[in-house]
Amino acid sequence: MELLAFGKTGWGDELFYATLMTLAVSITAMLIGFFFALIFTPLKLSKNKSLNLIGNFYTTVIRGVPELLVIYLFFFGGSGAIMFVASMFGYYEYIEINAFITGSFAIGIISGAYSTEVFRGAIQSIDKGQFEASKVLGIKKHIQFYKIILPQMLRLAIPNLSNVWQITLKDTSLISVTGLVEIMRQSYIAAGSTRDPLFFYSFAAVLYLLLTYLSMKLINKLEVKYSRGF
Amino acid sequence: MIGSFPKLLSATVITLKLLSLSLFFGLFIGLLFAILRMNKNPIVNKFAYGYSYVFRGTPLLVQIFIIYFGLGQIEYLRSTFLWVILKEPYWCAIIAFALNTGAYTSEILRSAFQTIKPGLIEAGKSLGIPKKVIFYKIQIPIAIKQSLPAYGNEIILMLKGTSLASTVTLMDLTGVAKYIISTTFKPIEVFIVAGGIYLFMTFCVHNLIKFLEKKYGFQT
Numbered sequence: 049m050e051l052l053a054f055g056k057t058g059w060g061d062e063l064f065y066a067t068l069m070t071l072a073v074s075i076t077a078m079l080i081g082f083f084f085a086l087i088f089t090p091l092k093l094s095k096n097k098s099l100n101l102i103g104n105f106y107t108t109v110i111r112g113v114p115e116l117l118v119i120y121l122f123f124f125g126g127s128g129a130i131m132f133v134a135s136m137f138g139y140y141e142y143i144e145i146n147a148f149i150t151g152s153f154a155i156g157i158i159s160g161a162y163s164t165e166v167f168r169g170a171i172q173s174i175d176k177g178q179f180e181a182s183k184v185l186g187i188k189k190h191i192q193f194y195k196i197i198l199p200q201m202l203r204l205a206i207p208n209l210s211n212v213w214q215i216t217l218k219d220t221s222l223i224s225v226t227g228l229v230e231i232m233r234q235s236y237i238a239a240g241s242t243r244d245p246l247f248f249y250s251f252a253a254v255l256y257l258l259l260t261y262l263s264m265k266l267i268n269k270l271e272v273k274y275s276r277g278f
Numbered sequence: 279m280i281g282s283f284p285k286l287l288s289a290t291v292i293t294l295k296l297l298s299l300s301l302f303f304g305l306f307i308g309l310l311f312a313i314l315r316m317n318k319n320p321i322v323n324k325f326a327y328g329y330s331y332v333f334r335g336t337p338l339l340v341q342i343f344i345i346y347f348g349l350g351q352i353e354y355l356r357s358t359f360l361w362v363i364l365k366e367p368y369w370c371a372i373i374a375f376a377l378n379t380g381a382y383t384s385e386i387l388r389s390a391f392q393t394i395k396p397g398l399i400e401a402g403k404s405l406g407i408p409k410k411v412i413f414y415k416i417q418i419p420i421a422i423k424q425s426l427p428a429y430g431n432e433i434i435l436m437l438k439g440t441s442l443a444s445t446v447t448l449m450d451l452t453g454v455a456k457y458i459i460s461t462t463f464k465p466i467e468v469f470i471v472a473g474g475i476y477l478f479m480t481f482c483v484h485n486l487i488k489f490l491e492k493k494y495g496f497q498t
Contacts, residue, residue: 112434112480113473114441116452125465214335221337225445232339239347246348253336253344260335 051242052251059238059248066234067255073152073220073230078213080156085163092168103164110161115154115219122154123226151223159216166212170205171197203274210267214260221256231255282458286472289454294479296368296440296450300375301433307376308383315388326384333381338439341378346370346446371443379436386432390424391417423494430487434480451475 054060084106091103110118131143174197182192224232235252239245314326333341349355349364363369394417402412444453455472459465 109473109477112438112477114438114452114476116441116444117455117469117472117476120452120456120459121465121469124459124463125469128463128465218337221339222442224339232337232343236343244351246344246351249340249344249348253332253340256336256340257332 051238051244051247059234059242062234062238063231063251063255066229066231067259069148069228070217070220070230070255071259073148073155073223073228074213074217076148076152077155077159077220078216080153081159081161081163081212081216084157084160085167088160088164089167089171092164093171107161107164110158111165115158115222116225118158119151119154119222119225122150126150126153147223147226147228151220151226151228155216155219155223158219159212162212162215163209166205166208167201169208170201173204174200199274206267206271206274210264210271213263213267217259217263218256282462282468283471285454285458286451286468286475289449289451290475290479292443292449293437293440293451296371296375296443296448297433297437299372300379300440301436303372303376304379304383304436307380308387311380311384312387312391315384316391330381330384333378334385338374338378338442339445342371342374342442342446345374367443367446367448371440371446371448375436375439375443378439379432382432382435383429386425386428387421390421390428393424394420419494423491426487426491426494430483433483433487437476437479437483 052058052060052063054064088103088106091099092107094100094103127143127145130145134140134143178196178200179192182196187196220230221232224230224236227233229237231252235248239248242248311326311329314322315330317323317326345364346367349370355361355364363373398416398420399412402416403409407415440450441452443450444456447453449457451472455468459468462468
């Protein structure tokens with residue numbers, strides 16, 4: 049137990065901050081994922097074939113390629129790509145991107161592919177009559193989306209989005225390969241310096257379980273809120 | 279880009295080996311725990327639930343690290359014959375994958391068993407068919423059909439999961455891809471080739487499952 053003490057003698061505070069880091073990366077990645085879903089869901093639902101192809105390409109490739117490979121692409125390719133863009137603007141210095149940004153971007157793109165699928169499914173399962181009825185009533189398109197489609201869609205999407213959240217939370221453990229100090233990396237460091245890997249990795253597992261358990265409780269509350277009247 | 283292709287292709291063999299062995303063991307673990315989940319004894323039931331909860335609630339990476347780095351720490355294990363298996367990263371990865379996919383498979387199979395209409399089992403009983411035969415000839419074929427789409431997803435998830443073997447020094451497809459990236463600094467080209475191989479494999483799995491779904495697509 050003294051291994052988990054706060055302060056200089058133990059790893060308690062380090063692991064606490066690492067847990068916060070995991071949460072921060074997960075939330076950032078989830079938000080980036082929503083942003084991607086916002087772009088790609090309309091593409092997937094579009095009647096235009098080439099736009100459709102772009103949307104399908106994104107979700108198929110990302111969901112068919114291991115997360116670790118995507119992370120390596122961003123980790124090794126990210127700064128190169130940024131430097132290439134910068135060189136077009138006449139900036140030739142070496143640019144190193146922060147591990148937090150690369151990590152949450154990589155995980156965000158992955159979680160975006162899953163979110164896109166969830167939103168697409170939710171929108172498609174809304175009754176066509178809802179679209180037609182609001183059209184007949186002369187409701188403007190964006191009001192139709194915000195006031196009629198979105199609330200119904202969220203009710204259908206939340207249970208699946210909670211799965212996406214779980215996947216995203218667990219995927220953040222892979223960012224440890226880039227050196228970002230989240231739960232996994234911190235346990236790796238602690239295990240290395242105390243030579244007690246069994247304890248620290250088990251503790252990391254407990255931390256992840258705690259995170260998934262608590263977030264499930266929270267999401268269940270949201271689910272109740274959005275499904276009132278059903 | 280072309281030069282890296284043979285290396286990546288030979289690493290694919292290891293990925294496929296890892297995948298097939300872990301799916302094979304995982305299916306048995308999954309079936310066992312699905313049966314335990316449906317047991318009426320609350321202790322057995324809770325144990326099976328706890329197993330699947332823990333393995334589905336923690337990242338696969340943690341599970342591999344616990345098995346590969348953690349178990350070696352127990353002095354007692356080092357003296358038993360288990361150590362022959364546990365000192366090999368290859369078998370550690372397979373154990374972790376099998377336990378992980380077993381947890382997911384048990385959930386898939388359990389829900390498949392639970393969606394079987396009770397009428398079908400009652401009909402079998404009233405025809406005087408023995409309980410064992412009902413299980414093997416009625417429940418299992420229907421459960422296979424019900425669980426095929428979800429199990430197909432699980433195979434694809436596991437295929438992507440095998441990439442984590444590269445973190446415990448195994449040179450699977452992702453491991454070799456990372457090695458080539460870090461020696462040649464050509465991340466995009468290598469990503470396209472390695473990603474293409476993975477995509478091809480998921481494509482094959484996807485179509486195989488579609489074919490099986492058609493084959494087993496009888497009405498229940």
